[in-house]
Amino acid sequence: MSLFITFEGPEGAGKSTQARLLYERLQAMDYPVILTREPGGTRISEMIRRIVMDLRHTEMAPTTETLLFSAARAQLVSELIRPYLNTGGIVLCDRYADSTFAHQGYGLGRDLDELQAITTVATGGLMPDLTFYLDLPVDDGLYRKQVAKGRVEQSSPGSTFTTPPEWNRLDARDLAYHQRVAAGFAELMRRDPDRWRQLTAEQPVSALAEQIAQEVEPMLKRVTRLGADA
Ligand SMILES: Nc1ncnc2c1ncn2[C@@H]1O[C@H](COP(=O)(O)OP(=O)(O)OP(=O)(O)O)[C@@H](O)[C@H]1O
Numbered sequence: 191m192s193l194f195i196t197f198e199g200p201e202g203a204g205k206s207t208q209a210r211l212l213y214e215r216l217q218a219m220d221y222p223v224i225l226t227r228e229p230g231g232t233r234i235s236e237m238i239r240r241i242v243m244d245l246r247h248t249e250m251a252p253t254t255e256t257l258l259f260s261a262a263r264a265q266l267v268s269e270l271i272r273p274y275l276n277t278g279g280i281v282l283c284d285r286y287a288d289s290t291f292a293h294q295g296y297g298l299g300r301d302l303d304e305l306q307a308i309t310t311v312a313t314g315g316l317m318p319d320l321t322f323y324l325d326l327p328v329d330d331g332l333y334r335k336q337v338a339k340g341r342v343e344q345s346s347p348g349s350t351f352t353t354p355p356e357w358n359r360l361d362a363r364d365l366a367y368h369q370r371v372a373a374g375f376a377e378l379m380r381r382d383p384d385r386w387r388q389l390t391a392e393q394p395v396s397a398l399a400e401q402i403a404q405e406v407e408p409m410l411k412r413v414t415r416l417g418a419d420a
Pocket residue numbers: 199200201202203204205206207208334335338351354355356391392393394395398
Protein backbone atom coordinates (compact mmCIF):
# COMPACT_ATOMS: atom_id res chain seq x y z
CA MET A 191 0.00 0.00 0.00
CA SER A 192 0.98 3.61 -0.33
CA LEU A 193 -0.33 7.03 0.60
CA PHE A 194 -0.85 10.07 -1.61
CA ILE A 195 -1.60 13.33 0.20
CA THR A 196 -2.13 16.73 -1.40
CA PHE A 197 -2.44 20.29 -0.09
CA GLU A 198 -4.86 22.78 -1.60
CA GLY A 199 -6.24 26.16 -0.70
CA PRO A 200 -6.10 29.81 -1.64
CA GLU A 201 -2.86 31.64 -2.35
CA GLY A 202 -0.74 32.17 0.73
CA ALA A 203 -2.79 29.87 2.98
CA GLY A 204 0.30 27.97 4.11
CA LYS A 205 0.25 24.94 1.81
CA SER A 206 3.98 24.87 1.17
CA THR A 207 4.75 25.55 4.83
CA GLN A 208 2.53 22.71 6.04
CA ALA A 209 3.55 20.27 3.34
CA ARG A 210 7.18 20.72 4.38
CA LEU A 211 6.42 20.35 8.09
CA LEU A 212 4.50 17.13 7.47
CA TYR A 213 7.34 15.90 5.28
CA GLU A 214 9.90 16.55 8.03
CA ARG A 215 7.70 14.90 10.63
CA LEU A 216 7.15 11.73 8.58
CA GLN A 217 10.83 11.57 7.69
CA ALA A 218 11.76 11.82 11.39
CA MET A 219 9.36 8.89 12.01
CA ASP A 220 11.28 6.82 9.42
CA TYR A 221 8.50 6.70 6.87
CA PRO A 222 9.49 6.52 3.22
CA VAL A 223 8.23 9.90 2.03
CA ILE A 224 8.83 12.44 -0.71
CA LEU A 225 7.64 16.02 -1.01
CA THR A 226 6.90 17.54 -4.37
CA ARG A 227 4.91 20.41 -5.84
CA GLU A 228 2.78 21.53 -8.73
CA PRO A 229 3.44 22.78 -11.21
CA GLY A 230 6.96 21.40 -10.92
CA GLY A 231 8.71 18.61 -9.10
CA THR A 232 10.70 17.29 -12.06
CA ARG A 233 13.21 18.96 -14.33
CA ILE A 234 10.76 19.26 -17.20
CA SER A 235 7.81 20.25 -14.98
CA GLU A 236 9.85 23.00 -13.30
CA MET A 237 10.66 24.39 -16.75
CA ILE A 238 6.95 24.41 -17.57
CA ARG A 239 6.32 26.12 -14.20
CA ARG A 240 8.55 28.98 -15.19
CA ILE A 241 6.58 29.49 -18.40
CA VAL A 242 3.13 29.23 -16.85
CA MET A 243 3.84 31.38 -13.77
CA ASP A 244 5.78 34.15 -15.53
CA LEU A 245 4.14 37.53 -14.91
CA ARG A 246 5.26 38.72 -18.36
CA HIS A 247 3.14 36.07 -20.11
CA THR A 248 -0.03 38.15 -20.07
CA GLU A 249 -1.02 36.88 -23.53
CA MET A 250 -1.29 33.24 -22.47
CA ALA A 251 -4.58 31.74 -23.64
CA PRO A 252 -6.66 29.81 -21.07
CA THR A 253 -6.32 26.63 -23.13
CA THR A 254 -2.54 27.00 -23.21
CA GLU A 255 -2.50 27.54 -19.46
CA THR A 256 -4.67 24.48 -18.88
CA LEU A 257 -2.55 22.26 -21.11
CA LEU A 258 0.73 23.49 -19.62
CA PHE A 259 -0.43 22.71 -16.08
CA SER A 260 -1.62 19.33 -17.32
CA ALA A 261 1.62 18.64 -19.17
CA ALA A 262 3.64 19.46 -16.05
CA ARG A 263 1.35 17.14 -14.07
CA ALA A 264 1.66 14.31 -16.59
CA GLN A 265 5.44 14.41 -16.29
CA LEU A 266 5.35 14.58 -12.49
CA VAL A 267 2.95 11.66 -12.18
CA SER A 268 4.84 9.48 -14.60
CA GLU A 269 8.38 10.34 -13.50
CA LEU A 270 7.97 10.70 -9.75
CA ILE A 271 4.59 10.20 -8.11
CA ARG A 272 3.48 6.89 -9.58
CA PRO A 273 6.88 5.19 -9.30
CA TYR A 274 7.20 6.24 -5.65
CA LEU A 275 3.68 5.11 -4.78
CA ASN A 276 4.49 1.80 -6.46
CA THR A 277 7.32 1.29 -3.96
CA GLY A 278 4.78 1.66 -1.13
CA GLY A 279 5.89 5.14 -0.05
CA ILE A 280 4.12 8.35 0.92
CA VAL A 281 3.91 11.17 -1.62
CA LEU A 282 3.12 14.67 -0.40
CA CYS A 283 2.21 17.09 -3.17
CA ASP A 284 1.82 20.83 -2.77
CA ARG A 285 -1.25 21.32 -5.05
CA TYR A 286 -2.51 18.80 -7.59
CA ALA A 287 -5.39 18.29 -10.01
CA ASP A 288 -7.97 19.98 -7.75
CA SER A 289 -6.15 23.24 -8.41
CA THR A 290 -6.89 22.84 -12.12
CA PHE A 291 -10.62 22.41 -11.48
CA ALA A 292 -10.64 25.37 -9.08
CA HIS A 293 -8.44 27.73 -11.13
CA GLN A 294 -8.97 26.92 -14.79
CA GLY A 295 -12.50 25.59 -14.17
CA TYR A 296 -14.21 27.84 -11.65
CA GLY A 297 -11.69 30.68 -11.91
CA LEU A 298 -11.35 30.98 -15.71
CA GLY A 299 -14.64 29.32 -16.61
CA ARG A 300 -13.29 26.35 -18.58
CA ASP A 301 -15.72 23.48 -19.06
CA LEU A 302 -15.39 21.08 -16.13
CA ASP A 303 -16.05 17.91 -18.13
CA GLU A 304 -13.35 18.92 -20.58
CA LEU A 305 -10.94 19.53 -17.68
CA GLN A 306 -11.83 16.13 -16.26
CA ALA A 307 -10.97 14.49 -19.57
CA ILE A 308 -7.63 16.32 -19.84
CA THR A 309 -6.82 15.54 -16.21
CA THR A 310 -7.55 11.86 -16.65
CA VAL A 311 -5.19 11.78 -19.61
CA ALA A 312 -2.49 13.60 -17.61
CA THR A 313 -2.77 11.51 -14.44
CA GLY A 314 -4.05 8.19 -15.72
CA GLY A 315 -6.83 8.74 -13.20
CA LEU A 316 -4.53 8.93 -10.17
CA MET A 317 -6.18 10.92 -7.37
CA PRO A 318 -4.99 11.55 -3.81
CA ASP A 319 -6.04 9.40 -0.86
CA LEU A 320 -6.31 12.52 1.28
CA THR A 321 -6.42 16.24 0.48
CA PHE A 322 -6.02 19.06 2.97
CA TYR A 323 -7.84 22.28 2.30
CA LEU A 324 -6.22 25.12 4.19
CA ASP A 325 -8.99 27.62 4.53
CA LEU A 326 -8.28 31.34 4.65
CA PRO A 327 -10.15 34.39 3.33
CA VAL A 328 -8.58 35.04 -0.06
CA ASP A 329 -7.50 38.59 0.70
CA ASP A 330 -5.74 37.45 3.89
CA GLY A 331 -3.70 34.91 1.93
CA LEU A 332 -2.75 37.43 -0.73
CA TYR A 333 -1.79 39.83 2.03
CA ARG A 334 0.44 37.21 3.67
CA LYS A 335 2.26 36.77 0.39
CA GLN A 336 2.66 40.49 -0.15
CA VAL A 337 4.11 40.87 3.33
CA ALA A 338 6.48 37.96 2.80
CA LYS A 339 7.55 39.37 -0.53
CA GLY A 340 8.64 42.62 1.08
CA ARG A 341 10.42 40.88 3.93
CA VAL A 342 12.34 38.18 2.16
CA GLU A 343 15.64 39.51 3.51
CA GLN A 344 14.37 39.29 7.08
CA SER A 345 13.51 35.57 7.10
CA SER A 346 15.06 34.05 10.19
CA PRO A 347 17.98 31.64 9.99
CA GLY A 348 16.90 28.03 10.51
CA SER A 349 13.42 28.85 9.31
CA THR A 350 11.61 25.96 7.66
CA PHE A 351 10.50 28.26 4.86
CA THR A 352 13.27 27.49 2.44
CA THR A 353 11.84 29.53 -0.39
CA PRO A 354 9.85 32.70 0.10
CA PRO A 355 6.47 32.63 -1.63
CA GLU A 356 6.63 33.90 -5.19
CA TRP A 357 4.24 36.46 -6.67
CA ASN A 358 3.18 34.87 -9.94
CA ARG A 359 0.85 35.31 -12.88
CA LEU A 360 -2.06 33.59 -11.11
CA ASP A 361 -1.60 35.49 -7.84
CA ALA A 362 -1.83 38.71 -9.80
CA ARG A 363 -5.42 38.01 -10.95
CA ASP A 364 -8.16 40.13 -9.40
CA LEU A 365 -9.95 39.41 -6.16
CA ALA A 366 -13.11 38.23 -7.95
CA TYR A 367 -11.03 35.54 -9.66
CA HIS A 368 -9.62 34.32 -6.34
CA GLN A 369 -13.11 34.31 -4.85
CA ARG A 370 -14.41 32.15 -7.71
CA VAL A 371 -11.49 29.78 -7.10
CA ALA A 372 -12.35 29.54 -3.40
CA ALA A 373 -16.02 28.90 -4.21
CA GLY A 374 -14.85 26.24 -6.66
CA PHE A 375 -12.84 24.48 -3.99
CA ALA A 376 -15.93 24.52 -1.74
CA GLU A 377 -17.89 22.83 -4.52
CA LEU A 378 -15.16 20.22 -5.09
CA MET A 379 -15.21 19.41 -1.36
CA ARG A 380 -18.98 19.03 -1.40
CA ARG A 381 -18.72 16.54 -4.24
CA ASP A 382 -16.09 14.33 -2.65
CA PRO A 383 -16.26 14.90 1.12
CA ASP A 384 -14.47 11.69 2.18
CA ARG A 385 -11.20 12.69 0.56
CA TRP A 386 -11.00 16.23 1.94
CA ARG A 387 -10.03 17.60 5.34
CA GLN A 388 -10.86 21.28 5.64
CA LEU A 389 -8.85 23.06 8.32
CA THR A 390 -8.73 26.72 9.16
CA ALA A 391 -5.43 28.33 8.24
CA GLU A 392 -6.20 31.19 10.63
CA GLN A 393 -4.14 29.65 13.39
CA PRO A 394 -0.46 29.43 14.23
CA VAL A 395 1.71 27.32 11.94
CA SER A 396 2.48 24.80 14.70
CA ALA A 397 -1.17 24.31 15.72
CA LEU A 398 -2.17 23.65 12.13
CA ALA A 399 0.73 21.24 11.73
CA GLU A 400 -0.52 19.27 14.75
CA GLN A 401 -4.03 19.02 13.31
CA ILE A 402 -2.66 17.80 10.00
CA ALA A 403 -0.49 15.20 11.72
CA GLN A 404 -3.51 13.94 13.66
CA GLU A 405 -5.54 13.54 10.48
CA VAL A 406 -2.72 11.65 8.77
CA GLU A 407 -1.93 9.36 11.70
CA PRO A 408 -4.70 6.76 11.13
CA MET A 409 -3.65 6.37 7.50
CA LEU A 410 -0.01 5.60 8.27
CA LYS A 411 -0.77 1.95 8.88
CA ARG A 412 -0.93 1.60 5.11
CA VAL A 413 2.80 2.27 4.89
CA THR A 414 5.78 0.25 6.15
CA ARG A 415 8.49 2.20 7.94
CA LEU A 416 12.03 2.13 6.64
CA GLY A 417 14.00 -0.69 8.21
CA ALA A 418 10.87 -2.48 9.46
CA ASP A 419 10.35 -6.12 8.47
CA ALA A 420 7.93 -6.37 5.59
N1 LIG B 1 -0.49 29.74 9.90
C1 LIG B 1 0.13 30.84 9.44
N2 LIG B 1 -0.05 32.03 10.02
C2 LIG B 1 0.56 33.14 9.55
N3 LIG B 1 1.39 33.18 8.49
C3 LIG B 1 1.61 32.01 7.84
C4 LIG B 1 1.00 30.79 8.28
N4 LIG B 1 1.40 29.79 7.45
C5 LIG B 1 2.22 30.36 6.56
N5 LIG B 1 2.36 31.69 6.79
C6 LIG B 1 3.15 32.66 6.00
O1 LIG B 1 2.34 33.03 4.89
C7 LIG B 1 3.15 33.10 3.71
C8 LIG B 1 2.62 32.10 2.70
O2 LIG B 1 2.89 30.77 3.17
P1 LIG B 1 3.10 29.57 2.16
O3 LIG B 1 4.07 29.95 1.14
O4 LIG B 1 3.32 28.33 2.95
O5 LIG B 1 1.62 29.53 1.52
P2 LIG B 1 1.15 28.78 0.21
O6 LIG B 1 -0.25 28.40 0.47
O7 LIG B 1 2.11 27.71 -0.13
O8 LIG B 1 1.22 29.96 -0.85
P3 LIG B 1 1.19 29.83 -2.46
O9 LIG B 1 -0.23 29.98 -2.80
O10 LIG B 1 2.03 30.98 -2.89
O11 LIG B 1 1.81 28.55 -2.85
C9 LIG B 1 4.57 32.81 4.15
O12 LIG B 1 5.22 34.02 4.36
C10 LIG B 1 4.42 32.04 5.44
O13 LIG B 1 5.50 32.22 6.29
